[in-house]
Amino acid sequence: MLYPTPIAKLIESFAKLPGIGIKTATRLAFYTIGMKDEEVNDFAKNLLAAKRELTYCSICGNLTDVDPCNICSDDSRDQSIILVVEDSKDVSAMEKIQEYHGLYHVLHGLISPMNGVGPDDINLKKLLTRLQEESDINEVIIATNTTADGEATSMYISRVLKPAGIKVTRLARGLAVGSDIEYADEVTLLRAIENRTEL
Numbered sequence: 001m002l003y004p005t006p007i008a009k010l011i012e013s014f015a016k017l018p019g020i021g022i023k024t025a026t027r028l029a030f031y032t033i034g035m036k037d038e039e040v041n042d043f044a045k046n047l048l049a050a051k052r053e054l055t056y057c058s059i060c061g062n063l064t065d066v067d068p069c070n071i072c073s074d075d076s077r078d079q080s081i082i083l084v085v086e087d088s089k090d091v092s093a094m095e096k097i098q099e100y101h102g103l104y105h106v107l108h109g110l111i112s113p114m115n116g117v118g119p120d121d122i123n124l125k126k127l128l129t130r131l132q133e134e135s136d137i138n139e140v141i142i143a144t145n146t147t148a149d150g151e152a153t154s155m156y157i158s159r160v161l162k163p164a165g166i167k168v169t170r171l172a173r174g175l176a177v178g179s180d181i182e183y184a185d186e187v188t189l190l191r192a193i194e195n196r197t198e199l
């Protein structure tokens with residue numbers, strides 16, 4: 001690279017973002033340099049603040065700036081249902097449709113036998129602890145994606161929970177195989193919740 005070090009480094013940083021190749025990173029870096037000082041300051045400040053001020057809810061694992069998160073500390077929500085998702089983006093997708101009023105549990109990953117990711121490598125133990133400690137819960141809805149890993153995770157959870165007498169359901173197959181909850185449209189998502197099936 002023949003760029004001065006500061007811009008070369010900036011390009012390198014942008015290129016680390018998902019979906020950003022070196023060409024786009026270069027374009028973004030040059031764009032940033034052309035921005036007003038004030039805008040660049042805000043940008044840098046927001047990056048740092050997001051990293052510094054956000055944490056994971058100690059109860060559900062959702063991304064939050066207050067612990068417990070706003071959902072876990074909301075008494076008006078249905079405390080008898082937990083919806084299990086892969087990551088925080090899925091929580092946002094569900095909240096957007098405003099039809100689900102229970103609690104969540106964020107796994108931060110999926111069990112992946114192919115990649116050597118086991119139950120202990122994701123935020124699963126805490127779900128089991130919650131179920132033991134919070135006796136109000138009578139249904140766990142598994143909303144992992146319908147990929148092989150999503151299915152492996154769903155099967156594992158239902159195998160562990162069912163003997164404990166907890167009703168375990170799975171979102172209906174309104175979602176296409178391999179589709180992402182994060183990108184599902186609201187009608188599809190709503191139908192998937194309404195038509196969930198017991199495992």
Ligand SMILES: [Zn+2]
Pocket residue numbers: 057058059060061062068069070071072073
């Ligand atoms: Zn929470």
